[in-house]
Amino acid sequence: MSLLETVNLKKYFGETRAVDDVTLTIAEGEFVSLVGPNGAGKTSLCNVVSAYLRPDSGQVIFKGADVTRASVTERVKAGIARSFQLVNLFDDLTAFDNVALAIFSRQGKTRNMVALAHLDRAVTAEVDSVLAQFGLASKRSVLARGMAQGERKLLDVALAYALKPTLLFLDEPTSGVSTRDKGQIMDTIASVVRREGITAVVVEHDMDVVFKYSDRIVVMHQGAILAQGTPDAIRTNEQVATILLGASDAFARKD
Amino acid sequence: MTTAAIVVGAATGPSASRLTVVALVILVVLAVLPYVIDPYQTVLLTYGLVMAIAALGFNLLLGYTGLLSFGHSAYFGTGAYTVAFIMRDLGVQSMELCILGGLLGTFVVSALFGFVCVRHTRIFFGILTLALSQVLWSLAFKFFWVTGGTDGIRVAYAKLTLFGGMINFAGPGSFQRFVFAYYYYVLALFALATLIMWIIVHSPFGKALQAIRDNETRASFIGISVRRYRWIAFVVSGVFTGLAGVLWVPLNGLTTPDILYWPFSGEIVFMSVLGGFRTFTGPIVGAIVFNYLKTYAVASTEYWQLLLGAVLVILVMLLPAGIVGTVARLAGKLSLAGKLIGWGK
Amino acid sequence: MTGTIFVIQLLNSLFYAAVLFLIAAGLSLIYGVMRIVNLAHGTLYALGAYVSAWVVGSIMGHAASGGSWALLASLLLLPAGAIAVAVVGAVMEPTLLRPLYRRPEEYHLLVTFGLLMILEDAIKLMFGGTPLSAGSIMDLMGSIPVGRLIYPAYNLFVIAIGLAAALGLWWFIYRTKFGVILRATAQDRRMAAALGLNVGRVYVQAFAIGCFMAGLGGAVVVPAQAAVLGMGVEALILAFVVVVIGGLGSLEGALVGALIVSLVRTAGIQFFPEIELAVLYLIAAAVLLVRPTGLFGRA
Numbered sequence: 001m002s003l004l005e006t007v008n009l010k011k012y013f014g015e016t017r018a019v020d021d022v023t024l025t026i027a028e029g030e031f032v033s034l035v036g037p038n039g040a041g042k043t044s045l046c047n048v049v050s051a052y053l054r055p056d057s058g059q060v061i062f063k064g065a066d067v068t069r070a071s072v073t074e075r076v077k078a079g080i081a082r083s084f085q086l087v088n089l090f091d092d093l094t095a096f097d098n099v100a101l102a103i104f105s106r107q108g109k110t111r112n113m114v115a116l117a118h119l120d121r122a123v124t125a126e127v128d129s130v131l132a133q134f135g136l137a138s139k140r141s142v143l144a145r146g147m148a149q150g151e152r153k154l155l156d157v158a159l160a161y162a163l164k165p166t167l168l169f170l171d172e173p174t175s176g177v178s179t180r181d182k183g184q185i186m187d188t189i190a191s192v193v194r195r196e197g198i199t200a201v202v203v204e205h206d207m208d209v210v211f212k213y214s215d216r217i218v219v220m221h222q223g224a225i226l227a228q229g230t231p232d233a234i235r236t237n238e239q240v241a242t243i244l245l246g247a248s249d250a251f252a253r254k255d
Numbered sequence: 256m257t258t259a260a261i262v263v264g265a266a267t268g269p270s271a272s273r274l275t276v277v278a279l280v281i282l283v284v285l286a287v288l289p290y291v292i293d294p295y296q297t298v299l300l301t302y303g304l305v306m307a308i309a310a311l312g313f314n315l316l317l318g319y320t321g322l323l324s325f326g327h328s329a330y331f332g333t334g335a336y337t338v339a340f341i342m343r344d345l346g347v348q349s350m351e352l353c354i355l356g357g358l359l360g361t362f363v364v365s366a367l368f369g370f371v372c373v374r375h376t377r378i379f380f381g382i383l384t385l386a387l388s389q390v391l392w393s394l395a396f397k398f399f400w401v402t403g404g405t406d407g408i409r410v411a412y413a414k415l416t417l418f419g420g421m422i423n424f425a426g427p428g429s430f431q432r433f434v435f436a437y438y439y440y441v442l443a444l445f446a447l448a449t450l451i452m453w454i455i456v457h458s459p460f461g462k463a464l465q466a467i468r469d470n471e472t473r474a475s476f477i478g479i480s481v482r483r484y485r486w487i488a489f490v491v492s493g494v495f496t497g498l499a500g501v502l503w504v505p506l507n508g509l510t511t512p513d514i515l516y517w518p519f520s521g522e523i524v525f526m527s528v529l530g531g532f533r534t535f536t537g538p539i540v541g542a543i544v545f546n547y548l549k550t551y552a553v554a555s556t557e558y559w560q561l562l563l564g565a566v567l568v569i570l571v572m573l574l575p576a577g578i579v580g581t582v583a584r585l586a587g588k589l590s591l592a593g594k595l596i597g598w599g600k
Numbered sequence: 601m602t603g604t605i606f607v608i609q610l611l612n613s614l615f616y617a618a619v620l621f622l623i624a625a626g627l628s629l630i631y632g633v634m635r636i637v638n639l640a641h642g643t644l645y646a647l648g649a650y651v652s653a654w655v656v657g658s659i660m661g662h663a664a665s666g667g668s669w670a671l672l673a674s675l676l677l678l679p680a681g682a683i684a685v686a687v688v689g690a691v692m693e694p695t696l697l698r699p700l701y702r703r704p705e706e707y708h709l710l711v712t713f714g715l716l717m718i719l720e721d722a723i724k725l726m727f728g729g730t731p732l733s734a735g736s737i738m739d740l741m742g743s744i745p746v747g748r749l750i751y752p753a754y755n756l757f758v759i760a761i762g763l764a765a766a767l768g769l770w771w772f773i774y775r776t777k778f779g780v781i782l783r784a785t786a787q788d789r790r791m792a793a794a795l796g797l798n799v800g801r802v803y804v805q806a807f808a809i810g811c812f813m814a815g816l817g818g819a820v821v822v823p824a825q826a827a828v829l830g831m832g833v834e835a836l837i838l839a840f841v842v843v844v845i846g847g848l849g850s851l852e853g854a855l856v857g858a859l860i861v862s863l864v865r866t867a868g869i870q871f872f873p874e875i876e877l878a879v880l881y882l883i884a885a886a887v888l889l890v891r892p893t894g895l896f897g898r899a
Contacts, residue, residue, distance in 0.1 A: 050476070076478035088476075090469040093462070101466050104459040105478040113460035113491075120459075163477060323706045371889060377705050378637055379892055382840055386884045389837055393877035518833065521713050528710055558725055564717025571711045572699065 003028045003199050004049070004080075004167055009058035011048050018044035019055065020223030026167070026199060031190070033210040034203045036220035037243065042203040043085060045220070046169050050082045051075045062167070076105075081165035083157045085172040085203070091145035095136055095155055098144055099127045102162035127162075133192050134158045135184075150181040157189055161198075168193065170202045174209060182206060186213065211235065219243065285442055294434045298506065299550060301438050303543035304445045305502045310526045310538035311452050312495025317524075318532040319456055320488045321468030322376065326368070326384030327523045329391050330493040332515035333357075333364045334500025336395065339408035339510045342415075350417050350440070350505070357501035358494055364391075365493025366486075373485040376471075385517050392515035407511030410504045412437070441502055448495060449539065455491065456535065464488050496523070522549075525567055531577025540579050604747030609866050611746070615755040617862035618762025619821045623835055624842040624854040625769060626813030632849030633786045633806040635705075636697060639712040641814050642836025643719040644685045648815025649827035650723055652681030653732035664739030671740040678734065678819050685815025686808045693807040698800070716833070724829060733826035758820050765816070766855050773851065782806055786849075841884040847897020856895060 004026040011019040018041050026032055034042045047053040049060055051072040060068045067075055090098050103123050104110045118124070131137045134154045139147055144155060157173055173189055174182040190213045193200045204210050210217060211231045218228040219240050227240050234240055285304075289297045309331055316322045337360035338353045347353060372383045395402045402408065412433045416423045417440055424433045455461050463484055466474040471481050504510050513519065522545070530541020548566070552559035574581050627641050638644075660666075660674050696715065700707045741757065743750035773779040785792040785802045793799045817835075818827070842861050846853025861880060868876030887894060 052476075072475045073478050073480050076476060082476060084473075088470055088473040090466045090473065092469050093465055097462060097465075101459075101462055101479075102477045104462065109459045110463040110479055110484075111460060113455045113458045115459065116454065116457050117459050117462050118457070159473070159477060317706075323709065325709075371885060374889065375892060378709070379888060381709060382637075382844060383885060383888050385837070386840065386844070386881045386888070390878050390881040390885070393881065394875070397874040397877065517837070518717075521717075524710065524713070558721040560717045561721035561725070564714045564719075564721065567714030567717065568696065568711055571707055571714065572696070575703070575707065 002026060003030075003063060004201075005059075005061040006045075006049065007059040007061065009045070009048060009060065010056045011044055011053060012056055017041075017223040019048055022058075022220075022223070022225060024218065024225060024228075026201060028166075028199055029197055030199055031193065031213055031215045032199075032201045033214040033217045034201055034220060035205070035207070035210055035217060036226070039222075040220040041223040042220055043171055044223075046082060046171050046201075046203060050080060050169055076163060076165075079166035080169070081160040081163040081167070082169035083160045083171060083173060085175055087149075087152045087156050089144040089152060089155055089159070092143060094141050094143055095131060095139045095147065095151075096127055096141060098155060099130050099158055099162050100124075102159050103127060103130075106163050130158055130162050134161075134188055150177045150185060153177055154185055154188065161192060161196075164196075166199060168198050168200045170200060172203050172205065174204070174206060182209065282442075282446060286439070289435055289438050294431060297434050297438050299546065300543075301434075301441050301506055302503070303546040304441050305499050305506065306523075306526060306542040306546055307539040308445055308448050308502070309496045309499035309523055310530070310542040311448060312492045312497075312499065313523050314527045314532055314538040315452065315456070315464070315488055315492040315495070317527060318534070318538070319461060319468060320464045320485060322373075322485065322489075323381050323524070324372075324384040324489075324492075325381045325517060325520050325524065326372075326386075326388035327493070327496050328515050328517060328520040329368060329384075329388035330361050330365050330496040331500035331503070331519070331523070332388075332391060332395070332510070332512075333361045334497035335504040335510040335514060336402065336408070336500075337361070338501050338504045339410050342410055343408060348414050348416050348423075349419055350415055351419060353415075354498070354501050357497055361494050361497025361500070362490065365490045365497070369486050369489030369493065373482055373489055385520070388515060388517055388520060392512055392517070395512040395515050402512070405512060407509050409509050410507075412505050412508065415505050437506065441506075444498070444502065448498065452495065453535065460484075460487075525563070527577075528567070528570060528575075529577055531580030531583075533576065534579045534583065537577050537579040541577060544578065602747075604749055607746055608749060608751055609870065611751060611755060611759070613859075613862045613866040614759045614762075615824070616865065617858040618758050618765075619817050620838060620842055620862055621762050621855055621858035622765055622813050622817035622820070623839045624846070624858055625765070625851060626810040626817070627839050628843050628846075628849055628851065628854045629769075629813065630807055630810035631843070633782055634697075634803055636708055636807075637712070637848075638715075638810075639709060639836065640715040640719055640832075641712075641811075642834070642839060643716050643723070643832035644688065644811050645814040645818045645835050645839075646827065646832030647688070647719060647723055648681035648685045648818030649822040649831065650681070650727045650732055650818070651684045651815075652678050652819035653734045653822045653827050654727060655680040656734040656737065657732065660736060662736055664736045667740075671737065674734070674737045674740070678737070678823070679816065681819040681822075682812050682815035685818070686812035689811025690804055690808040692811075693804045694800070697807070698803070716836075720829075720832060723832075727827075729829060731826035731828045732822070734823045735826070737823035752824070754823055758824070761820055765813070766851075769813075769851055778805075838880070841880050843894065844884045845887050845894055847894025850894065850896040853894050853896035 002025045006022055006024045009019050009022045020041070022045060034045065036042055044053065048055045051070060055068065059066055062078060062080060067078060070078065090101065100117065100123055103126055104117070128137065131140060134157070136151060136154060136158065139151055144152065147155065153173060153176070157170060160168055170189065174185050177185060186209045214231055216228060217231055217234045219226045219234065221243050226243060227234065227237050288300065309327070313324065313327050316324055334357040337357045341347045341353060341356045368384070368387045371387065372380055375383055396404060413424050413429055417436060422436055463474070463479050466479065467481050467484055475481050500514070526541040526545040527538040528541070529545050530539065531537030549559065549563060552562045556562065570577070576584060623641070623645050627638065630636055630638055656674050656677050659677055660670060692715070696711055697708055700711060738752055738754040741752065741754040744753050744756070773782060781797055781802055785797060785799055789799055838861060842854060842857035845860055846855070846857025864880060864883065865876060868879055872879070
């Protein structure tokens with residue numbers, strides 16, 4: 001069964017067709033990369049599916065239910081989580097508290113104002129586990145604003161992951177990070193996601209990363225889906241190569 | 256979680272032993288003071304503790320949820336006037352019933368006002384809280400046949416009883432007895448209020464509020480209903496400040512529209528900023544210090560408002576972290592003194 | 601209510617609206633350009649009233665004598681308050697507000713609240729507790745007949761000033777080069793700076809103009825209504841109601857808001873005096889709920 005389906009999704013900003021009649025299906029367990037030049041509509045699609053933006057028309061169907069009208073918090077509770085291209089953290093809280101919040105929220109404990117947060121052993125253990133999986137254990141007591149960019153990006157993803165979502169949208173998880181760290185970050189994310197069986201949709205610019213990890217690649221251009229398929233299929237697609245300038249290197253390389 | 260578990264937890268959490276020791280020392284000092292200071296000073300300190308409760312409540316919204324309210328006089332005043340009404344019109348004499356009534360009245364008003372106000376943030380939120388508190392002020396002002404107008408309503412301590420009638424203040428020497436007994440009554444409630452607030456801000460709910468403060472977008476994206484949580488914080492905040500109003504009125508003997516007027520809201524803001532609104536203890540310290548500051552300023556010059564205004568401006572420009580925040584910073588993060596003062600953050 | 605009284609109440613509303621407009625337009629202008637809400641704005645209005653009354657009173661005396669010459673001289677002296685307030689504003693912005701632009705919004709609210717406290721007492725210090733008025737101007741201007749009653753000509757003069765100010769501001773903002781600069785800086789500060797505009801200078805000028813408006817409001821009100829302690833704080837709340845209804849940052853909003861508030865207030869005092877103030881505040885709250893940006897405002 002498909003996990004997520006967008007049906008004729010449209011989001012226009014005046015003349016600009018950010019999402020132009022997009023019909024897309026994501027199957028359970030897939031690792032899908034969403035690529036395309038700047039302004040192709042990748043982030044807008046992310047934003048519409050995660051309820052950050054309301055679509056002008058069309059539907060979003062998740063696990064068979066129509067969630068088009070559902071609010072951000074409703075979609076989160078249904079199992080859709082996302083990370084942000086421009087890091088979105090709780091800057092004045094520690095890495096520990098950041099992740100703990102996601103877990104508390106998931107468990108519905110955030111309504112509790114008479115229990116002490118740090119006494120919840122189960123949550124503490126889970127936070128430490130998540131931090132370890134993302135290589136952030138040493139930053140446990142560091143304020144989010146005091147962490148390095150690469151660490152902040154990982155924390156951003158860790159927050160979304162800690163919600164134990166069924167579907168995870170990652171918006172450019174390696175952007176703004178040095179080339180050396182990119183691979184490490186993506187390795188971490190991909191291994192965590194695969195091990196937990198989380199369906200992931202990753203918006204990415206770095207074609208090396210895209211080809212290495214994806215089950216399927218969806219190429220967007222000017223708000224619409226240009227092509228989609230396995231990495232091999234996309235690699236040999238000339239139209240895609242023309243659109244994605246500078247990808248010729250990746251295309252030429254052997255896997 | 257049982258109370259015992261909470262207390263044990265509080266006593267065994269991070270830097271908890273230091274925390275408990277410091278808190279107990281301060282409490283002991285406060286308990287002993289009336290024996291060494293004169294009654295006037297005791298009354299002054301009682302006022303300070305009352306305002307500390309108000310500031311504590313206020314800061315849940317500012318320091319922890321990131322909402323600056325310029326209308327907290329509404330809840331302080333509701334608490335005070337509710338007590339005045341039920342004493343005058345219902346003949347109630349029990350302080351406990353007054354507290355109950357005041358808390359209920361404040362709960363209703365802050366729930367209503369909060370519902371309206373949390374639909375907005377930042378400047379519009381501030382203006383809205385201000386406008387709503389002014390509604391109450393104008394009602395108290397204009398409906399003088401109910402509220403006594405600018406003359407206000409008198410609340411006589413002599414009619415009051417504590418602990419369900421066990422302690423009363425009739426007969427000779429009652430004022431001295433009142434000053435003494437009421438101080439400890441307020442002190443106990445202050446300690447309780449501080450403990451409850453400490454638990455709240457260290458609870459998952461408290462963390463959620465801080466998340467909303469730091470990044471409301473991300474907060475909603477981890478499943479927190481931002482508006483609902485802000486509303487709950489608003490109500491809790493209002494009720495704490497309302498309790499302060501309830502405790503204030505027997506001490507003052509009189510409630511007038513002045514405590515509903517928006518500059519009084521400004522004083523509550525001032526106190527929290529003075530102490531340091533990004534810390535837990537800041538508003539408490541700020542309220543007590545402000546109380547002394549204002550008392551002595553009023554006594555020494557006619558232009559005390561100018562003095563206090565200058566203090567606020569200097570504070571905001573040069574020492575935005577307030578007293579507690581600045582001391583914590585100076586003492587450094589590694590030193591014990593710094594940890595002691597920054598405790599409970 | 602007879603027709604004559606109705607006309608007089610209407611004129612009173614317009615008079616009051618003119619004063620409110622001046623104050624609110626200044627507040628709105630400052631917010632529109634700089635995203636600053638100056639809590640001391642009402643107190644600046646009060647300062648303008650006091651300074652004007654004092655200047656006119658000191659130089660011209662308080663007797664309504666001297667005929668047209670005296671009237672002319674007094675009128676020329678009246679804006680002294682507005683100018684003084686503009687100077688205060690021009691000093692205030694670069695020293696106390698500019699350092700706070702990088703900090704969260706709340707800080708400038710705190711600093712201007714402190715300024716409010718300072719200025720309220722500064723007024724008391726400089727001018728004492730007794731009300732000051734420039735009533736001589738009003739007397740010198742005489743009255744005109746309205747039906748079988750008479751009405752102070754000065755009030756009509758103020759209504760004219762209010763109208764002139766509205767038109768003047770509109771022309772200034774939409775038809776002059778400086779107005780373009782103001783609007784550009786208001787829309788996008790960084791872009792304006794990138795285009796070579798001296799944003800700092802624009803800010804202090806805009807702030808001074810906004811303060812001038814408040815001071816002018818005080819200056820024109822003081823012949824009709826004595827300057828009293830506490831008038832600033834009261835005026836600020838009303839100015840807030842005006843800009844909430846009309847929309848923060850909008851000139852048309854300030855005008856329409858001033859008219860609405862003034863009419864409601866006059867009608868309120870006539871028909872339901874107890875809750876007149878409460879009604880105003882409730883209207884503000886209602887507008888904030890239903891249309892948070894006000895009738896004419898942008899976010």
